[in-house]
Amino acid sequence: MKPIDFDKLTEAARHVALNSYCPYSRYRVGAALLADNGMIYTGCNVENASYGLTVCAERAAMMNAVADGVRGFRALVVTAGAQARPGMPCGSCRQVLSEFCTPDMPVLCATLDGSGSVQTTLGELLPHGFSKLDVEG
Numbered sequence: 368m369k370p371i372d373f374d375k376l377t378e379a380a381r382h383v384a385l386n387s388y389c390p391y392s393r394y395r396v397g398a399a400l401l402a403d404n405g406m407i408y409t410g411c412n413v414e415n416a417s418y419g420l421t422v423c424a425e426r427a428a429m430m431n432a433v434a435d436g437v438r439g440f441r442a443l444v445v446t447a448g449a450q451a452r453p454g455m456p457c458g459s460c461r462q463v464l465s466e467f468c469t470p471d472m473p474v475l476c477a478t479l480d481g482s483g484s485v486q487t488t489l490g491e492l493l494p495h496g497f498s499k500l501d502v503e504g
Contacts, residue, residue: 369405381479388424398425398444400429442473443464445476453484
């Protein structure tokens with residue numbers, strides 16, 4: 368298996384963040400999800416005046432991949448924030464990611480301006496997530 372090219376993923380996430388629709392928060396977010404098949408799926412945040420209908424970049428990337436029939440993933444890069452303080456996936460995104468990704472999947476959170484980053488894993492972000500086992504019993 369090829370090593371993960373975090374620079375390429377970060378570039379893809381930063382590029383798609385430019386398409387973000389964020390007139391309310393003015394907080395651009397981009398995500399790049401590396402599938403097991405080597406494809407990169409991207410997404411950006413799309414806000415709505417009814418805030419609960421806003422779609423986060425991470426979930427947009429995941430939905431793009433799932434719509435393409437992909438169910439296995441190797442890594443995620445999220446770009447947001449500035450001044451060495453990267454944005455992190457929200458709780459909803461962490462839970463959706465856990466549906467398709469393993470707890471040891473690397474997650475890199477980087478600022479849009481390149482001033483900082485934090486690398487972690489999905490399991491560290493969501494240590495006790497709701498799982499299929501909880502539903503299936």
